[in-house]
Amino acid sequence: MLSFTAVHTLTGCLLVADAEADALGWGTPVTLLLVHDRPQPTGDPVPEMRSVEFPLHREDLLTDPAGIPVLLHRLTSELHQPNSPYRTALHTILGLIRRTTPDARLLAWATCYTDTPTGQPQQVRRIDAVDTDDRLYQLTRLCGEDHPLLAVEDTPDPHGAPATYPGLSALLAATARVADGGAA
Secondary structure (H helix, E strand, C coil), X not given: CCCHHHHHHHHHHHHHHHHHHHHHCCCCCCEEEEEEEECCCCCCCCCEEEEEEECCCHHHCCCCHHHHHHHHHHHHHXXXXXXXXXXXXXXXXXXXXXXXXXXXXXXXXXXEEEECCCCCCCCEEEEEEEECCXXXXXXXXXXXXXXXXEEEECCCCCCCCCCCHHXXXXXXXXXXXXXXXXXX
């Protein structure tokens, strides 16, 4: 179970991802982030967290957020295939993380995307994330606003959760199995 400090640090990591997305501008394709921690060698109880952008194939670079849930489930399915390009990419990323930080833990998957809510003239950037405790993080920034809104739900209501929630949860579970050396 993640500590309060780890949850707080993870929210900070998502805020950094939002700031980086803001620098890239609005309307960029969906981005997937794999978040991991890096325990401090000094024994500091606040771990450093990093997010690694997961590379998507050109045909998966969505600009319409309606396709994200399907993409997440397809990625999960591909992690079950031993020779799939996405599974190979995940193994490469995990290998690089473990080479530099052998005791790193995979903590969350996140997706960053631009949305235009129905009937609204203003774009919204969203970052949805799910951690290993199945906690839901939702960051929302209106175009032109200085600060985002960030909500963390310890026990999300499946009926009120964003459409990305089941796919992120499934992707996290499959990633954990791959990281442990088993079949996804």
